Amino acid sequence: xxxxxxxxxxxxxxxxxxxxxxxDKQTYLNRRLFMRGAALVATAAATGLLYRKLNxxxxxxxxxxxxxxxxxxxxxxGAREGFTTNEKLTSIxxxxxxxxxxxxxxxxxxxxxxxxxFVTKPWTAAVEGLVNKPTIFGLEELLKFPLEERxxxxxCVEGWSMVIPWVGFPLARLLEKVxxxxxxxxxxxxxxxxxxxxxxxxxxxxxWPYVEGLRLDEAMHPLTILATGLYGETLPPQDxxxxxxxxxxxxxxxxxxxxVRISLVAAEPPTTWNIQAPNEYGFYSNVNPSVPHxxxxxxxxxxxxxxxxxxxxxxxxxGYAEQVxxxxxxxxxxxxx
Amino acid sequence: MKDARFPxxxxxxxxxxxxxxxxxxxxxxxxxxxxxxxxxxxxGMLTLVFLTITLAVTPxxxxxxxxxxxxxxxxxxxxxxxxxxxxxxxxxxxxxxFNLRSVPGDVASRPFIAIGMVAFFLxxxxxxxxxxxxxxxxxxxxxSKLHQLVYVAGIAGALHYWLLVKSDTRLPLTFAFVLLxxxxxxxxxxxxxxxxPAPRATLLPRD
Numbered sequence: 131x132x133x134x135x136x137x138x139x140x141x142x143x144x145x146x147x148x149x150x151x152x153x154d155k156q157t158y159l160n161r162r163l164f165m166r167g168a169a170l171v172a173t174a175a176a177t178g179l180l181y182r183k184l185n186x187x188x189x190x191x192x193x194x195x196x197x198x199x200x201x202x203x204x205x206x207x208g209a210r211e212g213f214t215t216n217e218k219l220t221s222i223x224x225x226x227x228x229x230x231x232x233x234x235x236x237x238x239x240x241x242x243x244x245x246x247x248f249v250t251k252p253w254t255a256a257v258e259g260l261v262n263k264p265t266i267f268g269l270e271e272l273l274k275f276p277l278e279e280r281x282x283x284x285x286c287v288e289g290w291s292m293v294i295p296w297v298g299f300p301l302a303r304l305l306e307k308v309x310x311x312x313x314x315x316x317x318x319x320x321x322x323x324x325x326x327x328x329x330x331x332x333x334x335x336x337x338w339p340y341v342e343g344l345r346l347d348e349a350m351h352p353l354t355i356l357a358t359g360l361y362g363e364t365l366p367p368q369d370x371x372x373x374x375x376x377x378x379x380x381x382x383x384x385x386x387x388x389x390v391r392i393s394l395v396a397a398e399p400p401t402t403w404n405i406q407a408p409n410e411y412g413f414y415s416n417v418n419p420s421v422p423h424x425x426x427x428x429x430x431x432x433x434x435x436x437x438x439x440x441x442x443x444x445x446x447x448x449g450y451a452e453q454v455x456x457x458x459x460x461x462x463x464x465x466x467x
Numbered sequence: 468m469k470d471a472r473f474p475x476x477x478x479x480x481x482x483x484x485x486x487x488x489x490x491x492x493x494x495x496x497x498x499x500x501x502x503x504x505x506x507x508x509x510x511g512m513l514t515l516v517f518l519t520i521t522l523a524v525t526p527x528x529x530x531x532x533x534x535x536x537x538x539x540x541x542x543x544x545x546x547x548x549x550x551x552x553x554x555x556x557x558x559x560x561x562x563x564x565f566n567l568r569s570v571p572g573d574v575a576s577r578p579f580i581a582i583g584m585v586a587f588f589l590x591x592x593x594x595x596x597x598x599x600x601x602x603x604x605x606x607x608x609x610x611s612k613l614h615q616l617v618y619v620a621g622i623a624g625a626l627h628y629w630l631l632v633k634s635d636t637r638l639p640l641t642f643a644f645v646l647l648x649x650x651x652x653x654x655x656x657x658x659x660x661x662x663x664p665a666p667r668a669t670l671l672p673r674d
Contacts, residue, residue, distance in 0.1 A: 166473060173477055177484040185485075185509055220500075228500030236635035239499045288633070290501060335635045406634050425630065427576040438503040438561045 186240065195364045212353050212378070212453045214281040220292035222361050224434050229368045230286065231387060232336050233321065233328035241368045248327060248367035250388075255373060259318075259393035262309035269372050273358060275299035280355055282378035284385075285417045285448045291431045296376055297359030302350045310346065310394045317349040318342075318399035319375060320391040328388075336402055342386035343399035343413065344377065347457055353378055353450060356389075379450040381415045412467040416458070417448035421467050471538040478539055482546045485513055486553075503561045510554035511583075515628065515642050517547035518621045519649075526652040529661075541597050544617070548594040551587050579630035586623035589616050621646045 153161075208214035227242050234244040255272065258264040277297050285291045305317070323339035325331040331338045348354060357376045358365055365371040370387025377384050383403050393399075403411035410424050419429045430441045447454050458466075489509055492498050498505040521543040528536045558580070563569055574581045593614055595601070602610045625646055629639035 170477055170480060173481050174484050177481045178488060181485045181488055185512075224500035232635070238501075239505070290504075333635075333637075335637075422576060425577060425579065427573075432501070432503070434500045 186243070196362060208281075212282075212450050213278075215283065215293065217281075217283070217293045218435070219281070219295055220433075220435050225292060225294055225360060226366050226368055228434060230288075230382065231368055231370070233331050233338075233340065233388070234368070235330055236335055242366075244329065245367035248371065250367070250372040253372050253390075255389055255392060257304065257308045257392045257394075259395050260311045260314035261394050262311060263307070265308055267304075272304075272356070272373055275303055275356075277358065278355075279362070280357075280376070282353075282376060283448050284376075284378065284382050285431060285444065287381040287383060287411070287415070287423065287428075289426065289428070289431055290434055291444075291448075292434050295361055296355065296357040297362060298355040298357035298376065300352055301354045301356050301375070302352065304356060304392075305349065305394075308394075313396050314394035315346055316395050316397065316399055317344050317346060318391075318393045318395050319344075319386045319389055320393075321386055322388045322390045337405050340386060340402045341399065342375065342384055342401050344384075345398075345457075346394075348377070348454075351454060351457070353453055379416060379447040379454045381411075381417055383411070384415050414458075414463075414466050416463065416467075417444060418446055418463055418467070419444040420446075421464055471535065475539065475542060478542055482517070482542070485509070486550075503557070507554065507557045507562070510550050510557055511628065513550040514547055514554050515621075515624050517543055517550055518617070518624060519642065519645055521547055522617065522621055522646065522649045526649055529652075529656060545594060545597060548590045551590055555584075555587050579627050582623050582630065583627035586620045586627055589620040589623070593617055593620075618646070618650055622650075 209216070228238050229241040230238055231241045231245065234241045234248075251269065253269040254266050255269075256264070256266045277299055280296045280298065282294055282296060283291060284294055301317075319342045321340040322328065323331065325338075344354070355376050356373055357370070358373050360366075360369060365374065370385075373389050374387040375385045375389065384401075398413055401411075401413055403415075404413055417428075422428050428444055431444045432438075432441050445451070489506065493502065493506065496502075521540060524536050524540040524543065528534055559567070559570070563573065574584065593616060596605060596610065596613060605613065622643065625639055625643040628642065629636055632639060
């Protein structure tokens with residue numbers, strides 16, 4: 131560019147532009163193509179990342195400590211009492227990546243990630259109320275109860291089910307230790323309340339802390355256990371570490387997780403989902419194919435791990451009728467749903 | 468914007484990215500323990516997202532003055548219909564396994580499905596009449612009137628979502644809130660067109 135042109139409008143006629151200064155057509159088109167390609171790739175990548183962020187794929191398999199002292203139920207007597215089943219086990223990947231645990235997330239696939247690193251040591255569970263010997267149990271003491279493996283079906287109120295090899299001990303063993311008084315008729319359970327460790331408790335999606343309850347005879351039933359592990363390892367956080375209830379003939383939400391308090395009481399205690407929607411979730415919440423949820427049928431279920439093309443019949447009391455039906459003799463199961 | 472062909476191509480590609488990733492995840496079995504639920508939820512969510520974006524075009528155009536935005540509305544609407552169709556197909560194909568006779572009973576026992584069906588069927592005439600030839604044939608006024616149905620579809624979609632969640636209603640309520648906001652903007656513009664004196668001006672003291 132000449133110095134003499136400085137103050138004038140810098141318009142050159144065609145003759146003054148050196149041919150070397152002209153971007154040749156091919157380069158111009160290449161540049162344009164490149165810019166367009168870059169724009170396409172960049173936006174597609176951004177959209178992809180956004181989609182991944184909003185719809186994350188499931189997390190990997192967690193690592194627990196091996197629980198050593200486990201008595202396996204023999205298949206004959208075990209099956210008769212409902213302690214085991216020869217149905218195909220649900221994989222550990224599915225059991226640990228598909229969880230309803232609203233304290234961490236309302237998205238079943240995010241609970242594993244959100245609960246990662248949940249600290250369960252130290253942990254205590256207070257057993258109190260109408261008992262002769264109220265006791266605060268440390269986790270170590272709870273783990274000293276003789277552990278058994280129990281292979282149970284789990285039926286979620288949402289219409290899916292799993293078969294889970296739990297490790298735990300009958301709740302009855304614990305209750306016997308504290309000696310319930312004659313006035314005790316129900317057992318109330320409570321989950322940890324700590325929004326720092328259970329981040330979703332800072333939202334109002336449920337009334338925290340999560341509370342559940344059983345009638346005393348349900349709580350003393352040999353099928354009712356406190357689980358501390360699954361697949362022979364300590365319970366991962368997303369499945370209710372370090373100790374949770376398992377009541378296999380009731381919908382999954384009755385099996386309260388991460389328990390810190392067990393109270394023996396005289397009257398039917400409040401329960402979280404019943405508080406949330408009394409017409410949808412009753413105190414009993416026994417699995418029952420002929421009592422539909424007000425918004426969906428409970429007649430069939432999808433077994434996790436099976437083909438998406440098939441579903442199976444849901445069984446009364448989740449297939450444990452032989453063991454538990456007597457508890458509800460004479461009761462109208464439609465009224466006491 | 469004179470030539471919207473390339474921006475449209477960008478939009479088209481981007482709108483297919485979620486589908487590509489979803490298919491990738493299905494192929495690699497990375498859709499979790501309940502693939503049916505995952506695919507159903509994902510396609511349903513994408514339908515609501517595209518419906519919302521489609522409905523946001525006109526308010527965004529009026530507020531920003533960027534009139535060329537309207538060039539993308541048809542494609543956005545058609546993608547809402549496309550993902551709605553995939554959502555519907557997932558239900559018929561997997562949930563019902565093409566057992567069409569079981570659909571009426573299922574719809575009766577799960578009211579949210581009936582509402583979802585209504586939302587989907589309302590989108591069919593809108594997709595059919597989305598071509599320029601159809602706009603001409605119907606005439607702009609009648610076409611606009613018909614396409615107001617998209618609001619009903621959107622609200623039915625949000626209601627469908629709200630009815631199926633157990634307690635965490637934050638997402639469905641967010642969709643409903645945004646849709647109502649967009650509808651409110653449209654009503655506001657209808658009753659107080661920008662050319663006319665603003666309603667507040669008449670309330671000014673006279674002195």
